[in-house]
Amino acid sequence: MAIPLKYNLRSLLVRKVSTGMTILGVALVVTVFLLVMSLAEGVRKTFTTAVSPLNLLVMRVGAQSDVQSFVEKEKYESIRTLPGIARDEQGQPLASPEVVALINLPRKDGKKTNVIVRGVEPVAFKLRPPIPIVEGRMYRDGTNEAIVSRRTHERFASTNVGDIVQSGSQKWQVVGIFDAAGSPYDSEIWADLHNVQGQTHRNTGYSIVRVKVSDAAARDLFVAGVKGNQQIKMDAKTEQAFYEEQMGTAKPIQFLAYFVGILMAIGASFGAMNTMYAQVSARIREIATLRALGFPRRSILLSFMLEAFALGLLGGALGAILATITVSFILTAPTGTQNFNTFAEILFNFQLSWSLIFSGMIFAVAIGLFGGFFPAARAARLKIINALREV
Numbered sequence: 001m002a003i004p005l006k007y008n009l010r011s012l013l014v015r016k017v018s019t020g021m022t023i024l025g026v027a028l029v030v031t032v033f034l035l036v037m038s039l040a041e042g043v044r045k046t047f048t049t050a051v052s053p054l055n056l057l058v059m060r061v062g063a064q065s066d067v068q069s070f071v072e073k074e075k076y077e078s079i080r081t082l083p084g085i086a087r088d089e090q091g092q093p094l095a096s097p098e099v100v101a102l103i104n105l106p107r108k109d110g111k112k113t114n115v116i117v118r119g120v121e122p123v124a125f126k127l128r129p130p131i132p133i134v135e136g137r138m139y140r141d142g143t144n145e146a147i148v149s150r151r152t153h154e155r156f157a158s159t160n161v162g163d164i165v166q167s168g169s170q171k172w173q174v175v176g177i178f179d180a181a182g183s184p185y186d187s188e189i190w191a192d193l194h195n196v197q198g199q200t201h202r203n204t205g206y207s208i209v210r211v212k213v214s215d216a217a218a219r220d221l222f223v224a225g226v227k228g229n230q231q232i233k234m235d236a237k238t239e240q241a242f243y244e245e246q247m248g249t250a251k252p253i254q255f256l257a258y259f260v261g262i263l264m265a266i267g268a269s270f271g272a273m274n275t276m277y278a279q280v281s282a283r284i285r286e287i288a289t290l291r292a293l294g295f296p297r298r299s300i301l302l303s304f305m306l307e308a309f310a311l312g313l314l315g316g317a318l319g320a321i322l323a324t325i326t327v328s329f330i331l332t333a334p335t336g337t338q339n340f341n342t343f344a345e346i347l348f349n350f351q352l353s354w355s356l357i358f359s360g361m362i363f364a365v366a367i368g369l370f371g372g373f374f375p376a377a378r379a380a381r382l383k384i385i386n387a388l389r390e391v
Contacts, residue, residue: 022311039335047244052239060235096211098118098208098210099206101196102115145173146173151187151348
C-alpha cells in the first residue's frame, strides 16, 4: 500500500523555509555547473561549425596546427595537380594556399593576447560557407587592408573600420568586419595572402594548403597521393579530424566543470540530507501513525525518497532557468581561452544546449536522491512503539 502523493506535497509546503533553502542550494549548484559546461560547449561548437568533410588540410608532418606548419611553394604546385581535387567554374583546382601569423593585440580590458592573421587568396572563400561583410567592405588584393571577424571586433581594441591593427612592424588597416557564424574563423583577421607573406617574411611558402575534393572516394585518392608522393612528403587530414585535435582546448574547461560541480554537489547533498533529517525528526509521530495504519517500511522509504526527488527536480529546474537567463541576457559578449596548439586566443560564446540542461537536471535529481536516501532509510527503520512515545 503506497502513501498518497498529496501527503508528500503537503509536507513540502508546510515546511516552506527548509524546502526553499534546499531547492535554492541545489539550484545554485546546477547553475554554476551549467555555466562552466556551457563554456566547454561554446568551444566545441566553435570547432564544429562550418566544418566540411570534403575539405582537407595539407601541412607539415607532425604539425599540430597551421601555425606550426610550413609548405614550400614547389610542394604547393605539386599538391594542386594531385588527383581528387575539385575544380571551380573556370576549371581551376580548389586549392587555397594560406599563411597564418600570430600578432599580439590589446583586448578592450587592456590585457594583450595573440590573434591569428590569415593571409588568403580569393579561392579561399570558395572553400568555405558564405562569409558576409556586416560592416565596411572587403579588402583589396595587393594592399595592407584587412577584414576582422565580428567576435574579434567585439573583444579587441582598435579593430573598428578605419583603425590600424599593428603589432611591431606589422600593420593592417581594418576596412571591414565579417561574420563567420561562430566558426573557427571568428577568432581571426583576414588579409591579402601576398601582403601577409611580405610582412611576415614568408615569401618562400605557406603555412597550409586547404583543398576541396568532390566526394569521399576523391578524398581518399587525394590523401593517398599526398602521403605517397616522395616529393611532397606532407600530411593531409580532413577539417573534421584537424578540429577534433584542436578540441583538446575544451578538456581543461570540462574538467573544471566536473571538479567544481562535484565539490558543490557534495555540499548541496549534505544540505538536502540535513533538510530531510530535520523533516524525519519533526514527523516521527506521523511516521509511526502511518506504520500503525498498515503502511509498510518500503512505502515510508519510497515516500521520503519521492520528497527528495521533488527537491532535486525543483532545484534543477530553477538552476536551469537561472543559467538560461544568465547566458541569454548577461553573458552575451564573446569570451576566449588559450589554444595551446596555436598559442592564440579562441573566441566563443557561452552555449547552453538542451542536452546540457538535461544533464543538469539529472545532476540535480542525483543530488536530491543521494541527500534523501539516508534520512529516508532512518524513517523506514523507526519502530512504531518507540516513535509513538516521542514528544
